[in-house]
Amino acid sequence: VLSELMEEVRKSVDQDVDGVEVLKELLGSSWLQSLLKVSQSASWLALLSAHDTVAQKDYEPALAPIPDELPDEEEATRVVCLVKNKQPLGATIKRNEITGEIFIARVIHGGLADRSGLLHAGDRIIEVNGFPVDGLEPEQVIQVVISYLKHLLYVRAMVDYSPQQDPSIPCADAGMSFRKGDVLEIVDQSDALWWQARKLPSSVACAGLVPSSNMLKRKQREFWWSQPYQPHACVQTCEFDSSHLLPVTRYFGLFFFCPSAGFRRSMRLCRRRAHSVTQASCHTRCSSSCSSALCCPYEEVVRHQRHPEDTHRLLALVGPSSVGVNELRRRLIEMNPAVFFGPIPHTTRAPRGYEESGREYHFTSREVFDNMVYNNRFLEYGEYKGNLYGTSIQSVKDILINGKMCIIDIEPNAIQAVRTHELRAYIIYVKPPPLERLRESRRESLITTNYYINRPFKDEDFQEMEDSARKMETHYGQFFDHVMVNNDLQDSCVQLLTAVTRAQDEPQWVPSGWIRPTPE
Numbered sequence: 376v377l378s379e380l381m382e383e384v385r386k387s388v389d390q391d392v393d394g395v396e397v398l399k400e401l402l403g404s405s406w407l408q409s410l411l412k413v414s415q416s417a418s419w420l421a422l423l424s425a426h427d428t429v430a431q432k433d434y435e436p437a438l439a440p441i442p443d444e445l446p447d448e449e450e451a452t453r454v455v456c457l458v459k460n461k462q463p464l465g466a467t468i469k470r471n472e473i474t475g476e477i478f479i480a481r482v483i484h485g486g487l488a489d490r491s492g493l494l495h496a497g498d499r500i501i502e503v504n505g506f507p508v509d510g511l512e513p514e515q516v517i518q519v520v521i522s523y524l525k526h527l528l529y530v531r532a533m534v535d536y537s538p539q540q541d542p543s544i545p546c547a548d549a550g551m552s553f554r555k556g557d558v559l560e561i562v563d564q565s566d567a568l569w570w571q572a573r574k575l576p577s578s579v580a581c582a583g584l585v586p587s588s589n590m591l592k593r594k595q596r597e598f599w600w601s602q603p604y605q606p607h608a609c610v611q612t613c614e615f616d617s618s619h620l621l622p623v624t625r626y627f628g629l630f631f632f633c634p635s636a637g638f639r640r641s642m643r644l645c646r647r648r649a650h651s652v653t654q655a656s657c658h659t660r661c662s663s664s665c666s667s668a669l670c671c672p673y674e675e676v677v678r679h680q681r682h683p684e685d686t687h688r689l690l691a692l693v694g695p696s697s698v699g700v701n702e703l704r705r706r707l708i709e710m711n712p713a714v715f716f717g718p719i720p721h722t723t724r725a726p727r728g729y730e731e732s733g734r735e736y737h738f739t740s741r742e743v744f745d746n747m748v749y750n751n752r753f754l755e756y757g758e759y760k761g762n763l764y765g766t767s768i769q770s771v772k773d774i775l776i777n778g779k780m781c782i783i784d785i786e787p788n789a790i791q792a793v794r795t796h797e798l799r800a801y802i803i804y805v806k807p808p809p810l811e812r813l814r815e816s817r818r819e820s821l822i823t824t825n826y827y828i829n830r831p832f833k834d835e836d837f838q839e840m841e842d843s844a845r846k847m848e849t850h851y852g853q854f855f856d857h858v859m860v861n862n863d864l865q866d867s868c869v870q871l872l873t874a875v876t877r878a879q880d881e882p883q884w885v886p887s888g889w890i891r892p893t894p895e
């Protein structure tokens with residue numbers, strides 16, 4: 376460029392253009408020549424390149440997009456961006472108990488919020504970082520702020536992962552293995568493919584490499600398609616879950632005032648019958664466990680402490696058939712019938728002489744029952760001897776709304792139905808003890824099977840229980856909040872009581888969607 380310019384100047388000198396002599400002198404000066412040499416040196420070019428890269432980045436905090444539905448008056452809603460340093464924010468919040476709206480209670484003089492001039496006592500908070508806060512407890516709003524400020528993400532792993540068996544990991548030694556159900560603190564998400572995480576509870580400062588959510592989904596899809604003839608994990612789930620073809624509940628006869636051991640047998644027969652005759656596609660049958668893991672290998676969770684005024688969490692027991700979930704549930708209710716309740720099921724069967732609608736069952740017509748099924752009003756339902764039986768979501772809610780603890784036992788395929796923002800189920804998995812202990816502890820106990828009511832346990836019953844426990848853990852283990860071994864019955868009752876008390880009174884990891892409503 377310079378030589379072209381010099382040539383132009385030379386031509387202008389020949390044409391005696393005004394002032395060009397000065398320009399010629401300037402261009403020929405030694406300092407300009409030195410400057411030009413420097414400008415072509417590698418370090419100068421690197422400096423310029425660094426400048427351009429940095430200049431292109433936007434270091435200003437980005438404001439959340441302005442909500443679509445702003446009130447008419449232009450100034451009624453303000454979008455405020457506070458960049459927090461290590462000082463406290465200097466503002467407190469309160470909730471209007473009637474409307475559930477969240478307000479700034481006070482702004483501390485001289486604090487960050489005060490100095491920003493952006494927050495004032497009495498301002499109503501509508502959203503924090505995109506999460507609507509109406510109806511949340513102040514502690515929950517603070518949770519939302521904290522998790523954003525810390526830029527930390529907590530997830531529950533829905534799958535197992537081992538870096539040693541992953542050829543695509545950049546460095547297996549830097550990788551971190553995890554099992555489904557583990558809670559991970561994701562400390563770095565800057566790489567789209569490999570995140571850095573710590574397993575909780577953790578005392579180690581050093582994080583490990585784990586696949587990002589997208590990476591894990593890709594791996595699962597590749598694995599799925601690469602194994603057409605192999606019985607991969609999902610297929611095993613389907614085979615195991617064939618008992619879930621017909622949804623059924625397993626505890627209708629177990630209210631301690633209800634003399635209906637026969638009915639309980641009916642439900643078991645119903646389940647087993649479904650096992651043998653009904654056919655369904657793999658997709659239908661394993662939707663709750665497999666596809667959810669496929670589309671969401673990590674579930675975002677937050678640490679949550681139930682507020683004393685909140686309804687209790689639903690307590691849901693799962694376990695292989697005959698492990699003792701009904702027995703444990705019955706004993707828990709018996710121990711404290713003023714606190715623990717089981718929901719009252721619906722049935723289309725005619726009431727017997729001593730039965731009253733709303734006590735043993737809600738007796739309904741088939742039409743009403745079908746309508747409820749159609750409107751997804753049941754957690755589980757099933758048919759036996761031409762009659763329908765089901766546990767409605769409302770019957771569970773009725774107990775919770777009355778401030779009681781609701782305890783149910785469910786088939787594993789109903790886990791997804793109870794893991795909701797409304798019911799916030801705490802899943803307790805009841806596991807059989809090792810074979811030797813099973814033989815010993817069940818020596819005096821009786822089992823109900825397809826063909827016999829109350830016959831002594833046999834070795835094949837124990838074997839079946841162990842097999843089904845193994846498969847249940849493999850396919851649903853990620854959803855278990857607590858695992859207990861039902862060895863000695865007395866000990867198990869104490870363990871269960873401790874677990875359910877903790878579930879209600881101590882902080883727990885729960886899906887973040889239960890605490891922060893997901894924006895529509």
Ligand SMILES: Nc1ncnc2c1ncn2[C@@H]1O[C@H](COP(=O)(O)OP(=O)(O)OP(=O)(O)O)[C@@H](O)[C@H]1O
Nearest residue numbers: 696697698699700701702816820821861862863864
């Ligand atoms: N820890 C235990 N020690 C000895 N016997 C037990 C123990 N737990 C349960 N039982 C007995 O085992 C039998 C089966 O228990 P229960 O009916 O509760 O099984 P379940 O898990 O509800 O199975 P299903 O859903 O098939 O009815 C019952 O007779 C029960 O009293």
